[in-house]
Amino acid sequence: MSKLKCFSVLPTAAAVAVVAFASWPVTASLIKDTSVSQLSQGFGNFNRLLTVQYGNFPPPPASPPEVACNANVGGALVQGPTACATVDAKIDPNGLVNVDPGGNNPGAGDVNGSPKDQIANLGAAGITDAAQLRINYNPSQTGNSPSSDILDLTLKFYDANNNFVTSVDGGCGNNCTDGAGDSLFFADTGTNLGNGGTGFILKLDDAEVTALDMACGPNFSKCVTVAAEAQIYGSNDGPDSFLIFASDLMQPVPEPASLALLGTALAGLGAFTRRRRSAYHGN
Numbered sequence: 001m002s003k004l005k006c007f008s009v010l011p012t013a014a015a016v017a018v019v020a021f022a023s024w025p026v027t028a029s030l031i032k033d034t035s036v037s038q039l040s041q042g043f044g045n046f047n048r049l050l051t052v053q054y055g056n057f058p059p060p061p062a063s064p065p066e067v068a069c070n071a072n073v074g075g076a077l078v079q080g081p082t083a084c085a086t087v088d089a090k091i092d093p094n095g096l097v098n099v100d101p102g103g104n105n106p107g108a109g110d111v112n113g114s115p116k117d118q119i120a121n122l123g124a125a126g127i128t129d130a131a132q133l134r135i136n137y138n139p140s141q142t143g144n145s146p147s148s149d150i151l152d153l154t155l156k157f158y159d160a161n162n163n164f165v166t167s168v169d170g171g172c173g174n175n176c177t178d179g180a181g182d183s184l185f186f187a188d189t190g191t192n193l194g195n196g197g198t199g200f201i202l203k204l205d206d207a208e209v210t211a212l213d214m215a216c217g218p219n220f221s222k223c224v225t226v227a228a229e230a231q232i233y234g235s236n237d238g239p240d241s242f243l244i245f246a247s248d249l250m251q252p253v254p255e256p257a258s259l260a261l262l263g264t265a266l267a268g269l270g271a272f273t274r275r276r277r278s279a280y281h282g283n
Contacts (some may be wrong), residue, residue: 030170066081094173
């Protein structure tokens with residue numbers, strides 16, 4: 001398992017009203033990055049982009065999807081129902097508009113409205129190109145129902161003056177089946193690991209990378225900060241969170257051939273060490 005190196009998510013400081021810019025109506029998707037096996041950063045250790053948790057709901061299928069939103073308004077983090085965009089994403093709209101009805105349990109600790117949620121500063125995270133952008137989805141499920149389904153994950157990008165630039169969508173949207181056919185469905189997120197025990201990495205597909213780079217300009221000069229909205233079905237335990245970081249902070253999973261070579265080398269080293277010890281004690 002690879003682990004994330006330390007990194008931070010920094011708040012912005014400028015105070016200017018939010019103004020919508022034109023963006024690029026392109027169809028693409030947030031997808032799973034299966035090239036990395038990720039042991040998550042731990043829920044308590046890092047500030048995060050978005051935290052989602054409802055309190056006092058029965059387990060699925062009786063429970064509704066969890067919804068949480070935050071936004072950059074004049075340089076300040078706004079959370080809860082008023083932070084939802086109420087319109088579909090500019091890039092890759094999936095037809096699902098997030099409406100947070102409230103009801104997140106303020107007594108549960110880190111929930112929507114968490115003090116650890118922050119506006120993510122892309123430059124501070126080392127992101128200057130859409131291809132570098134990665135999201136760590138950090139779910140918390142019970143052992144009796146370990147699956148999770150992200151119906152929608154919307155990233156909202158802002159410029160240096162905190163004006164809205166564009167947004168991108170991921171998830172099955174209005175075509176969800178609440179099962180394995182959904183693009184961001186996770187059949188098994190672990191057994192009673194608790195939030196922070198496991199993580200899954202998401203990235204933009206090639207079409208979305210191209211569209212976002214075009215909207216954000218060279219070196220992401222037009223896109224300085226990002227906020228998020230999410231809608232998750234089947235969540236039944238502690239808070240779920242999303243954290244943004246750059247791809248060069250990840251360590252790839254070794255290929256099977258590399259693992260075999262490493263195993264052979266370790267076995268050879270062990271045999272060599274045993275021979276040396278035998279020779280030493282023989283003398």
